[in-house]
Amino acid sequence: MPPRDDDQSLTLDLLRRAHSPDSVNRIYSDKIQHRPLFLKPSSPPPSTARDARRIARREKEKRAKALKPKPLSARERRRLQLYTLPKEGRTYAVFAPLNNLWVGYIREVLGSELYNAGQGAAAKLSAADFHGAEVEVSRSRCPSRVGVRGIVVKDTRFTFEIITRQNQVKTLPKEGTMFRVHVPAPDAAPDHRPFCFEIHGDQFQHRASDRANKKLKQHFLKKL
Template sequence: MASNNTNNSTNQSLTHELLSRAHSPDSVNRIYSDKIQHRPLFLKPTSPPPSNARDARRKSRVEKQRRLKALKPKPLSARQRRKLGLYDVPKSGQKYAVFEPLNQLWLGYIREVLGSELYTGGQGAAAKLSAADFHGAKVEVSRSSCPSRVGIQGIVIKDARFVFEIITAKNQIKTVPKEGTMFRISVPPVQQENTIASAEDRKPFTFEIHGDQFQYRSADRANKKFKPHFLEKL
């Protein structure tokens, strides 16, 4: 107890000495009693410093990622999408007239992809068609290992990995496997106004797809390089 009183008196004398350098004795006593002696000291509790700063930053980063992941919804899996019927065409939409505008959009798309090769064909056109998307194309089954499929015509509404889903003019959806099937597609040339086109220019650009070589999704075909192979079934 005596040591505390001694320390307080020492601190008081040092404070008075410092204040006396700039103020009169009366001002020193007043300033000390008003602003120093009875001034409350507010203490704020602080957390103890982490034992390892790197671990503390890592834990903070992991916690932040966990909170963001909890707020972000997870994408649906393929099984969940099939269960919800997201891939199915509703009964009200199973009409050929609904997909005719899609066919017109596809014709504009494939003409832009082919460019001048729409009239010449060749290996350049084959390479572009191999990577093209056929959603909206009007196709016809020209040959198939199953004779009942030959002659099916319609617009492709789904270009899946192993099948083409086609809607016919009778508003029927046909699922045609690509394996063992050949599809014929015709692309009419653009009719230009105020020009007289020759008979050769008016012919549509017709080609056939070998379904055995097209057993890929349209998104996967975009970056795939096809190599020529000998086809035994031809």
């Protein structure tokens, strides 16, 4: 729509106050009268925009779920036998290297307390991983278990599953059982005695991953 005469005269009067007569006509013609006016496209209604964002968010969540695999259920893990030892691998010689790795690991965890058994040794041992440790039943409510010794191949919440030197897999309950563990001295310190400690199975009835943040209390166990 062309400008009205009143608007045009008002605009020219304002321009004359700041510019010369020759510049007034040029500025008005180039920058006001013939200047293109670009219109912004109308935005969608608020409800439509909100629905579009909601749909985009749902699509993003679907793509993220499709890329991330669904964890296996307990029934599927049992069906696939993920935590079952194969029969051809149930020999002591197969897990002997694992015990050597665990000995190096526990020496690194204990540090200098491997020789003096300081106050921090108990806290470090309670949070350590015992997969690969060679344990021996020192005391138990079941006398037939005393003296059983082997390498821990599975550390569950309530049991230690070990393999003995006779290539037998035995499941030892932690409840009512005390385990003894020997850590040989390193070759660089042959004069030191092996570090020996005992584990109260009643206090170790936790998964290996949960024991790291678990504080064990000292108390007398009447069952032993």
